[in-house]
Amino acid sequence: MRKLLPLLVLLSFAAAQAQQKTLSGYTKEAAERQLSAEEKFDSYLTPTNLDTWMKRLAGRPHHLGSAYGKQNAEYMRDLFKSWGYDAQIETYKVLFPTPKVRQLELVGPTRFTAKLTEPAFKEDATSGQVKEQLPTYNAWSADGDVTAELVFVNYGVPADYDQLERMGIDVKGKIVIAKYGGSWRGIKPKVAQEHGAIGCLIYSDPEGDGYYQGDVYPKGSFRPYQGVQRGSVQDMPIYPGDPLTPGVGATEDAKRLDRKVATNLLKIPVQPISYADAQPLLAALGGPVAPEGWRGALPITYHVGPGAAKVHLKLSFDWKMVDCHNVIAKLQGSELPDQWVVRGNHHDAWVNGANDPISGMVALMEEARAVGELVKTGWKPKRTLIYCAWDGEEPSLIGSTEWVEHHAAELQQKAVAYINSDSNGRGFLDAGGSHTLETLMDEVSRDVADPQTGISVRDRQLAYRAANAPNAKAKKDALDQRKLTLDALGSGSDYSPFFQHLAIPSLNLGYGGEDNGGEYHSIYDSYDMYVRFKDPKFAYGIALAKTAGRATLRLANAEVLPFDFKAFYKTVNGYMGEVTALLDNLRESTAVENQLIQNKTYVLASDPNIKYIPPTPKDAVPFLNFSALQNALAGLEKATTLFADLRAANTVPNTNLKQLNEILYRAEQKLMADTGLPRRTWYRHTIYAPGFYTGYGVKTLPGVREGIEQRTWQEAQEQIDIAAKALERYTKEVEAASRILMMR
Structure with missing residues (x-):
C-alpha cells in the first residue's frame, strides 16, 4: 500500500486540477461545454490515419511544381471536402529554378570529382526513385562557372570572417567552403558574397550531422557519408516568397520584376555537398591549421587555406515558372463568420519529406477530420476555421507568402490568429509565437498529456528546460517556473508572412528533441526512416493534433478572445x-x-x-x-x-x-x-x-x-x-x- 501512496496522491492532485480548470475567455458554464467538446474531439483522433496518409503523401517525391505535388494537393482537397469543409486549390504562378548542370572538381594539387549524389538503400523503399528526385542543390544559387583557390570559413558567419581577417586571410576572388550549422544556410553565401568570394560550398560535417552523433542511416538515424542537405539560399531576411512579386500575390497577371533586379537573389554559385565529397577538398587545403573551435570530426587535420587547393565549380539552372498549389479548406463560423482562425502546414518537400513536412501535415489533417466529426454531433465553431496546406514552403515560404500577400486586406480585417506546424516527432513541446497568446498556450499545454510519461506536455517541457539549463542560476529559475513561456519567432516556416508582414498574432507548434537524425532535406527523409526512428506509433502526431486542435478550438469559440x-x-x-x-x-x-x-x-x-x-x-x-x-x-x-x-x-x-x-x-x-x-x-x-x-x-x-x-x-x-x-x-x-x- 505504501508504494501506491505517491501514485494515489498524484492522481488525487490531477483530479483536483481537472475540477479547477479554467479557460481564459470563457465563463464557467462555457468552459465546461468547451472541455466536454474537447474530450469528444480527442476520442475521434486515430493514429492509423496518420500512418496511412503519410505512406500516401510521402510515397513519391513532391517538390514545388512536381506532378505528385499536384496529386497530393488534389488528394487532400478531396479529403477535406469529405469531412464537411468547403475546400479548393488556390494556384499561383511562381519562379522555381532546378539544376541543369552541376560540376565540382578539385583541380589541384591533385584531382578529384565530387559525386554530388546520394545512394539508394535497400532498407529504404523510396530512396531509389531517382527519376523523380530533385538532385542535390541549393535553390536560388546563381548560375556560374568559376575556378579558384579554396578557403575554409568554418560556419561562414560574420564572426568567422573577423577571425580570418585577424589571420591575414582574404577570401576575395576565392571559393569558400563552410560547414552547415551556426546559422541558416542562406547566410553563408550571403556573407561570402559580401566579402568578395566568387563561389560557396556548404557541407555537412559528421561532428554535427553524421557518424560523430551516432550510427548513420540505415543502421541508425544520422546522416550517411554521401547524404546531402538540399535547401534554399534565397536571402529571405530581405523578403520571402516568389522573388519576382515582392509584396503582391503571384497571380497569373501579377506584375513581375526582372530577375536581375530581385534583391533577395544571390550573385554567386552555391552547392551543398556530403562529407564524403568534402573530405578530399578539405584534406588538400594548406595554410594555417584551423582554430580549435572550427575543427570537425573528419579524420584529417583541418587547415584554412588558401594555397595549392583549387576547385572548379560549374552550375546552371532552368529558371522556369511553375504552379504553386495551396489547399484552402473553410468551415464557416455559426456566429462570427468574418472572424477567422487560420491553421496551416506545408505539403511540399525537397524529396519525399516524410518528416519535413508530412509528419506535421498528417497531424493537421487528423485534427481537421476530428473537428468535422465534432460538427456532426451538433457542435459548431462560432468563428470560421480555415485549414491550409501550403505548397512551395521549402524554396522560400512561397505558397503561404503569396496567399497572404494576395489576401492581405481581408486577412488584416478578419484573421484572429494563425497557428502553424511543420516537422513533428517524438519528444517535447516546442511552442513559439506572439506573447499575447502565452496564457492560451499555457492552458492548452496543461490539458494535453505527454504520450510517453503521462504528465502534461507543459510539465514535461518545463522539466526539460530545467534539466538542460546551462548553469545553477538558470536551473533554479527554470525549476521555479510554473507556466509555459513562448519562444519568440524568427523565420523558417509559414508563420512568417502572417506574423512579420501583417502582424497577425501567430503560433508555431511541434514536438521533437528525441527524434534526432540526419535525414533533413535528403532522399532519406522517408516513411521507412520515420516509422523506425521518429515517431513509430504516431503518438506525438496525435499529441500535436490535440495541442494545435485545442488552440484552434478555444480561439474559435471564446466569448472574449484569450489575449494576454x-x-x-x-x-x-x-x-x-x-x-x-x-x-x-x-x-x-x-x-x-x-x-x-x-x-x-x-x-x-x-x-x-x-x-x-x-x-x-x-x-x-x-x-x-x-x-x-x-x-x-x-x-x-x-x-x-x-x-x-x-x-x-x-x-x-x-x-x-x-x-x-x-x-x-x-x-x-x-x-x-x-x-x-x-x-x-x-x-x-x-x-x-x-x-x-x-x-x-x-x-x-x-x-x-x-x-x-x-x-x-x-x-x-x-x-x-x-x-x-x-x-x-x-x-x-x-x-x-x-x-x-x-x-x-
Missing part, C-alpha cells in the same frame, strides 16, 4: 533590458579591444609561424537615448495592468462584445512600422523579425538591436523612436479594450 496583454508587456520589457545591456557590453568590449590593439597585444595563431593581424580600432560606442521607449513601456504597463484587473473582475461584458474582440485580435497590427525595417521593408513588425545575419534566428526589437550590433548609431536611435511610437499605438488599443470592459 500583460504577458506581452513583460516580454517586451525584458527585450528592452537586453538591448540596453547589449549597448553597455559593446561599449565596454570596444574599449578593452581598442586598448589591446593600442598595446600591440595580439594572439598567435595555432600555427606558431602565423601571427594574427590586429583588427582596426573601432569608434567608441556612443550613448543612445532610450527615454521614448522607456516611457512607452511605462504607459503600456499601466494599461495592461488595468486590462488584466478588469478581465479578472468581468470575464464577459454585456455589450460591445464583437467590438472588443476585434480590438483584441487587431491590436498587434499597431506594432507594424509603415516603412518596415531598415534595408528590408517587407518585414514590418517592430518587435519580432528574423535576423539580417541569422536567417531563421529571431531578433527581438530588431531595428534597435541590429542597429546596435551593426554599429549604425543614428539608425539605432531612429529605431528606438519608431518602436516607441508603435508601442504607444498598441497601448491605445489596450485602453480602448479596457473602456469596453468598464461598461455595464
Whole structure:
C-alpha cells in the first residue's frame, strides 16, 4: 500500500486540477461545454490515419511544381471536402529554378570529382526513385562557372570572417567552403558574397550531422557519408516568397520584376555537398591549421587555406515558372463568420519529406477530420476555421507568402490568429509565437498529456528546460517556473508572412528533441526512416493534433478572445533590458579591444609561424537615448495592468462584445512600422523579425538591436523612436479594450 501512496496522491492532485480548470475567455458554464467538446474531439483522433496518409503523401517525391505535388494537393482537397469543409486549390504562378548542370572538381594539387549524389538503400523503399528526385542543390544559387583557390570559413558567419581577417586571410576572388550549422544556410553565401568570394560550398560535417552523433542511416538515424542537405539560399531576411512579386500575390497577371533586379537573389554559385565529397577538398587545403573551435570530426587535420587547393565549380539552372498549389479548406463560423482562425502546414518537400513536412501535415489533417466529426454531433465553431496546406514552403515560404500577400486586406480585417506546424516527432513541446497568446498556450499545454510519461506536455517541457539549463542560476529559475513561456519567432516556416508582414498574432507548434537524425532535406527523409526512428506509433502526431486542435478550438469559440496583454508587456520589457545591456557590453568590449590593439597585444595563431593581424580600432560606442521607449513601456504597463484587473473582475461584458474582440485580435497590427525595417521593408513588425545575419534566428526589437550590433548609431536611435511610437499605438488599443470592459 505504501508504494501506491505517491501514485494515489498524484492522481488525487490531477483530479483536483481537472475540477479547477479554467479557460481564459470563457465563463464557467462555457468552459465546461468547451472541455466536454474537447474530450469528444480527442476520442475521434486515430493514429492509423496518420500512418496511412503519410505512406500516401510521402510515397513519391513532391517538390514545388512536381506532378505528385499536384496529386497530393488534389488528394487532400478531396479529403477535406469529405469531412464537411468547403475546400479548393488556390494556384499561383511562381519562379522555381532546378539544376541543369552541376560540376565540382578539385583541380589541384591533385584531382578529384565530387559525386554530388546520394545512394539508394535497400532498407529504404523510396530512396531509389531517382527519376523523380530533385538532385542535390541549393535553390536560388546563381548560375556560374568559376575556378579558384579554396578557403575554409568554418560556419561562414560574420564572426568567422573577423577571425580570418585577424589571420591575414582574404577570401576575395576565392571559393569558400563552410560547414552547415551556426546559422541558416542562406547566410553563408550571403556573407561570402559580401566579402568578395566568387563561389560557396556548404557541407555537412559528421561532428554535427553524421557518424560523430551516432550510427548513420540505415543502421541508425544520422546522416550517411554521401547524404546531402538540399535547401534554399534565397536571402529571405530581405523578403520571402516568389522573388519576382515582392509584396503582391503571384497571380497569373501579377506584375513581375526582372530577375536581375530581385534583391533577395544571390550573385554567386552555391552547392551543398556530403562529407564524403568534402573530405578530399578539405584534406588538400594548406595554410594555417584551423582554430580549435572550427575543427570537425573528419579524420584529417583541418587547415584554412588558401594555397595549392583549387576547385572548379560549374552550375546552371532552368529558371522556369511553375504552379504553386495551396489547399484552402473553410468551415464557416455559426456566429462570427468574418472572424477567422487560420491553421496551416506545408505539403511540399525537397524529396519525399516524410518528416519535413508530412509528419506535421498528417497531424493537421487528423485534427481537421476530428473537428468535422465534432460538427456532426451538433457542435459548431462560432468563428470560421480555415485549414491550409501550403505548397512551395521549402524554396522560400512561397505558397503561404503569396496567399497572404494576395489576401492581405481581408486577412488584416478578419484573421484572429494563425497557428502553424511543420516537422513533428517524438519528444517535447516546442511552442513559439506572439506573447499575447502565452496564457492560451499555457492552458492548452496543461490539458494535453505527454504520450510517453503521462504528465502534461507543459510539465514535461518545463522539466526539460530545467534539466538542460546551462548553469545553477538558470536551473533554479527554470525549476521555479510554473507556466509555459513562448519562444519568440524568427523565420523558417509559414508563420512568417502572417506574423512579420501583417502582424497577425501567430503560433508555431511541434514536438521533437528525441527524434534526432540526419535525414533533413535528403532522399532519406522517408516513411521507412520515420516509422523506425521518429515517431513509430504516431503518438506525438496525435499529441500535436490535440495541442494545435485545442488552440484552434478555444480561439474559435471564446466569448472574449484569450489575449494576454500583460504577458506581452513583460516580454517586451525584458527585450528592452537586453538591448540596453547589449549597448553597455559593446561599449565596454570596444574599449578593452581598442586598448589591446593600442598595446600591440595580439594572439598567435595555432600555427606558431602565423601571427594574427590586429583588427582596426573601432569608434567608441556612443550613448543612445532610450527615454521614448522607456516611457512607452511605462504607459503600456499601466494599461495592461488595468486590462488584466478588469478581465479578472468581468470575464464577459454585456455589450460591445464583437467590438472588443476585434480590438483584441487587431491590436498587434499597431506594432507594424509603415516603412518596415531598415534595408528590408517587407518585414514590418517592430518587435519580432528574423535576423539580417541569422536567417531563421529571431531578433527581438530588431531595428534597435541590429542597429546596435551593426554599429549604425543614428539608425539605432531612429529605431528606438519608431518602436516607441508603435508601442504607444498598441497601448491605445489596450485602453480602448479596457473602456469596453468598464461598461455595464
